[in-house]
Amino acid sequence: MNFTNVKKIISHEWKNIFRNRIVSATVGILAFALFTALFVGWQNYQTYEVEREKYQQSVADKWVNQPDRHPHRVAHYGYIIFRPKSALSFFDSGVESFAGNSIFLEAHKQNSTNFSEARHSSGLLRFGELTPAMILQLLVPLLIFFLGFTAITGERENGTLPLLLSQNVSWREILFGKTLSIITIIFSLLLPIAVVGLLFWFVLSNGQISFDSFTRILFLFLVYGLFFAICAGVSVLVSAFYKSSRSSLLTLIVIWILFFIIMPRAVQNLGAIIYETPSQSEFEKNIEKDISKEGDSHNANDPKFAEIRKETLKKYNVSDVKDLPFNYRGYISLVAEEISSKIFSKHYGEVLEQFRLQNRFAEFAGIINPYLAVRQLSMATAGSDFASYENFQWQAEEYRFEIIQKLNKLYVEEIKAENDRDQKLDSKIWSEFPTFENKPVSFGESIKNQILSVIASLVWLGLVFAGLWFYEPENV
Amino acid sequence: MNLKTFTRLELKNFLNGRSVLVVFLCIGLAVAYAVYQGGSLAEKQSEIAAQTPQMQVDHTDRMLEVHAGKELADFLYYHKFYTAHEPSDWAGFSVGQSDVNANNIKVTLLTLEGQIYNSELSNPTNQLFGNFDLSFVIVFLFPLLIIAFTHNLISAEQESGTWSLLRSQPTSVRKIFWFRIGLRFLIVSLTAIVLITLGCAFLGTAFDGRFLYAILLTLVYFAFWFGVSAFVISFGKGTTFNALSLLGVWIFLVILAPALLSSVVATTFPVSESLETTITQREGYHEKWDKPKAATMERFYKKYPQFKDIPIPEDKFTWGWYYAMQETGDFESADATERYAEKLKQRQNFTEKVAWVLPTVNTQLQFNEIASTNLESHLEYLESVREFHSKIRQTYYPHIFKNAKLTDVDMKKAPQHSFKNENESNLLNGQLLALTILSFVFISLGFVRMNRKNI
Numbered sequence: 001m002n003f004t005n006v007k008k009i010i011s012h013e014w015k016n017i018f019r020n021r022i023v024s025a026t027v028g029i030l031a032f033a034l035f036t037a038l039f040v041g042w043q044n045y046q047t048y049e050v051e052r053e054k055y056q057q058s059v060a061d062k063w064v065n066q067p068d069r070h071p072h073r074v075a076h077y078g079y080i081i082f083r084p085k086s087a088l089s090f091f092d093s094g095v096e097s098f099a100g101n102s103i104f105l106e107a108h109k110q111n112s113t114n115f116s117e118a119r120h121s122s123g124l125l126r127f128g129e130l131t132p133a134m135i136l137q138l139l140v141p142l143l144i145f146f147l148g149f150t151a152i153t154g155e156r157e158n159g160t161l162p163l164l165l166s167q168n169v170s171w172r173e174i175l176f177g178k179t180l181s182i183i184t185i186i187f188s189l190l191l192p193i194a195v196v197g198l199l200f201w202f203v204l205s206n207g208q209i210s211f212d213s214f215t216r217i218l219f220l221f222l223v224y225g226l227f228f229a230i231c232a233g234v235s236v237l238v239s240a241f242y243k244s245s246r247s248s249l250l251t252l253i254v255i256w257i258l259f260f261i262i263m264p265r266a267v268q269n270l271g272a273i274i275y276e277t278p279s280q281s282e283f284e285k286n287i288e289k290d291i292s293k294e295g296d297s298h299n300a301n302d303p304k305f306a307e308i309r310k311e312t313l314k315k316y317n318v319s320d321v322k323d324l325p326f327n328y329r330g331y332i333s334l335v336a337e338e339i340s341s342k343i344f345s346k347h348y349g350e351v352l353e354q355f356r357l358q359n360r361f362a363e364f365a366g367i368i369n370p371y372l373a374v375r376q377l378s379m380a381t382a383g384s385d386f387a388s389y390e391n392f393q394w395q396a397e398e399y400r401f402e403i404i405q406k407l408n409k410l411y412v413e414e415i416k417a418e419n420d421r422d423q424k425l426d427s428k429i430w431s432e433f434p435t436f437e438n439k440p441v442s443f444g445e446s447i448k449n450q451i452l453s454v455i456a457s458l459v460w461l462g463l464v465f466a467g468l469w470f471y472e473p474e475n476v
Numbered sequence: 477m478n479l480k481t482f483t484r485l486e487l488k489n490f491l492n493g494r495s496v497l498v499v500f501l502c503i504g505l506a507v508a509y510a511v512y513q514g515g516s517l518a519e520k521q522s523e524i525a526a527q528t529p530q531m532q533v534d535h536t537d538r539m540l541e542v543h544a545g546k547e548l549a550d551f552l553y554y555h556k557f558y559t560a561h562e563p564s565d566w567a568g569f570s571v572g573q574s575d576v577n578a579n580n581i582k583v584t585l586l587t588l589e590g591q592i593y594n595s596e597l598s599n600p601t602n603q604l605f606g607n608f609d610l611s612f613v614i615v616f617l618f619p620l621l622i623i624a625f626t627h628n629l630i631s632a633e634q635e636s637g638t639w640s641l642l643r644s645q646p647t648s649v650r651k652i653f654w655f656r657i658g659l660r661f662l663i664v665s666l667t668a669i670v671l672i673t674l675g676c677a678f679l680g681t682a683f684d685g686r687f688l689y690a691i692l693l694t695l696v697y698f699a700f701w702f703g704v705s706a707f708v709i710s711f712g713k714g715t716t717f718n719a720l721s722l723l724g725v726w727i728f729l730v731i732l733a734p735a736l737l738s739s740v741v742a743t744t745f746p747v748s749e750s751l752e753t754t755i756t757q758r759e760g761y762h763e764k765w766d767k768p769k770a771a772t773m774e775r776f777y778k779k780y781p782q783f784k785d786i787p788i789p790e791d792k793f794t795w796g797w798y799y800a801m802q803e804t805g806d807f808e809s810a811d812a813t814e815r816y817a818e819k820l821k822q823r824q825n826f827t828e829k830v831a832w833v834l835p836t837v838n839t840q841l842q843f844n845e846i847a848s849t850n851l852e853s854h855l856e857y858l859e860s861v862r863e864f865h866s867k868i869r870q871t872y873y874p875h876i877f878k879n880a881k882l883t884d885v886d887m888k889k890a891p892q893h894s895f896k897n898e899n900e901s902n903l904l905n906g907q908l909l910a911l912t913i914l915s916f917v918f919i920s921l922g923f924v925r926m927n928r929k930n931i
Contacts, residue, residue: 118578118603119573122851262506264605265606268601395561
């Protein structure tokens with residue numbers, strides 16, 4: 001491949017493309033949409049986080065300021081956590097709006113995460129949300145198609161193609177030249193926007209951007225760069241295939257509608273039909289069945305705890321629970337909580353596994369549809385994907401278990417068996433409880449979850465590269 | 477040339493294109509798939525609702541076994557009462573918000589506000605990608621079909637050179653143009669009517685007023701898109717210009733504008749009342765443990781004076797006091813709950829107003845309304861759960877205050893909940909009028925411009 005030829009084609013294409021008024025107008029609209037999306041996305045994130053922090057603080061204050069209380073009362077008073085959004089959710093909100101925002105943690109049972117934004121929506125949300133990711137995933141490819149559909153057919157229609165080929169320029173050079181010109185044009189348009197966006201982000205976050213967020217952003221640049229290169233290559237190849245610009249435009253539009261609009265909806269929910277999950281009622285019933293086999297944690301005399309009683313009595317060499325050096329009722333609470341938490345985790349784990357299988361469907365579809373691969377990769381990188389949601393759910397359960405068991409241990413050790421219910425713990429103990437810190441899925445883990453999407457994107461890049469390298473259309 | 481021959485020729489010309497057949501085949505397949513997917517989801521919801529009575533019986537039996545010999549009040553701490561939102565006959569037509577909102581809430585006799593907003597076990601990724609149902613095919617895909625069939629009505633003739641031939645005919649080209657647009661409107665509408673009828677037959681939706689309304693809505697929505705297309709064509713530009721402009725309008729109306737709005741709604745009307753309700757109901761109940769019982773009871777007696785004469789000793793735990801405390805959790809969050817409902821109403825109103833100028837949102841929301849899969853329908857279900865909860869309170873409080881044993885009451889005769897809303901009447905509304913006006917505006921604009929440009 002002769003690079004001077006490629007360069008010539010690129011510089012020629014650059015001059016040509018900006019002569020087209022439609023292209024300039026589209027670019028203008030797109031830039032405007034991107035900035036709007038950045039602004040709106042940021043506003044959304046800020047509004048949510050400000051409210052969340054306010055209410056989270058109020059819950060924390062109320063917890064610390066509790067009066068003297070019996071530990072088991074406090075276990076029922078419980079705690080509420082409000083789910084923090086990922087720092088990059090302003091860029092790609094992923095499943096954030098469909099995931100619950102608050103969860104009530106208490107003894108004996110695991111509540112659902114409630115009040116997702118979607119539940120408050122009149123139905124508008126189902127059209128999608130305006131985020132920079134949405135513009136980059138849906139609309140920029142369309143712009144690339146508009147830039148590319150005349151790439152070869154235009155030369156054909158003008159009769160300049162034979163001229164070019166007779167000047168010792170190979171098909172390979174033409175196809176790469178055209179593709180590279182589209183890529184460089186798109187990059188030169190988007191990079192300034194990205195830089196301004198980054199600056200805004202930096203200023204708005206008061207310069208508090210973690211190294212993690214920064215690497216994620218860099219990776220996003222890579223992902224979208226790759227995606228745009230694939231789109232550019234596809235548009236040039238389609239243009240090379242057809243005789244007329246009209247046909248190539250039509251084909252590219254059909255590809256866009258099929259791959260970007262129809263397929264995502266069709267594929268994801270097919271997974272949901274195939275991999276069935278229990279309804280909330282069934283789910284609770286299954287847990288309830290297992291737990292009722294284990295005994296009622298509020299009733300230390302439940303015959304199902306007889307085995308535990310026998311063992312405990314034997315261990316401490318006493319004949320009655322009253323003679324134990326600790327509170328037996330509290331002890332049963334402690335043991336039963338461990339059992340019920342295990343049962344819940346088992347059932348919930350099974351459901352989440354089904355959800356993961358449902359999602360696998362769309363992930364596999366990414367192999368035939370790079371849009372799906374990039375969409376999932378982008379969500380994962382932004383920390384707003386299913387894995388992040390799942391990660392939060394487990395952390396909430398872990399935290400619940402931690403504080404409830406701490407309370408149960410206090411019950412066992414600090415509350416005497418006699419007159420159990422009338423005793424209280426001193427209120428200063430409440431400030432000795434850990435606070436909830438959401439640990440996001442690490443960047444490496446996010447990518448590992450989406451390894452299929454990474455492979456799909458690379459395979460597509462390889463295919464397009466091979467296409468540009470080997471394709472020699474019969475028509476001139 | 478008379479009208480009949482012209483129609484025959486035009487039809488022949490239109491249907492001869494191979495691509496037209498492919499397009500029809502595709503839209504047929506899309507409808508078939510939409511019926512499958514929408515139907516599957518609605519069926520799953522129906523199944524859940526159908527299983528609910530049996531699940532209630534099983535649950536009650538299990539609880540009776542586990543908690544045998546207890547006091548009734550103690551038992552009722554554990555016993556759940558099942559409710560279900562049975563999907564309407566039309567739910568499969570437009571899944572709407574029904575996959576997001578809970579449809580089988582269970583409540584115990586405790587504070588209601590802490591239970592009523594419990595959510596479904598659902599995969600947020602499914603909800604994010606959205607559903608491929610009949611309303612999606614009509615709102616998203618049919619406009620593309622309309623654009624494909626109309627964008628080159630004049631430009632194709634101009635570009636193929638038959639335009640001057642057409643102009644030399646005695647009939648004015650304007651008339652021919654409107655005739656061809658009209659014919660395409662008829663063809664697309666007929667296709668849609670046939671496909672929707674078949675789809676509805678497969679879904680088992682009731683052929684009542686809703687069917688007629690859905691058809692009417694679809695036709696007006698199509699008229700809007702034909703109007704937009706005529707308007708764009710009236711600029712007299714080339715095929716590519718028309719195609720790209722119409723695609724641009726489609727992207728704006730289907731993707732950009734609704735997405736922008738949805739983000740604006742989320743920021744302008746943040747529903748923090750939901751978080752507030754969660755906090756206040758919990759505090760409202762729990763703080764009562766640390767307060768004199770008389771104060772709690774006094775508040776409780778305002779609503780239930782009939783229990784006034786039953787003594788609640790200050791130094792002893794009584795179940796009457798316990799449930800009174802639970803209910804005060806509801807009393808104290810009532811204000812936040814009201815503001816929560818108010819906020820949702822504000823969101824709904826705002827969306828409806830904006831829908832006046834966004835035919836896509838307008839049509840989708842109306843389909844959701846027909847199918848009773850909208851927010852309003854969910855709120856009605858929640859209201860029915862509230863009524864049900866107040867009914868079980870009224871049923872069991874007297875027994876609780878009498879310190880009844882579990883054996884004193886037949887739990888199998890507990891009140892039962894059922895809810896289904898079929899939105900059969902009051903369908904005609906301002907939203908349809910708005911859509912009609914908008915369609916009319918674009919058709920007229922196209923008409924006026926054509927006349928002025930003397931095409």
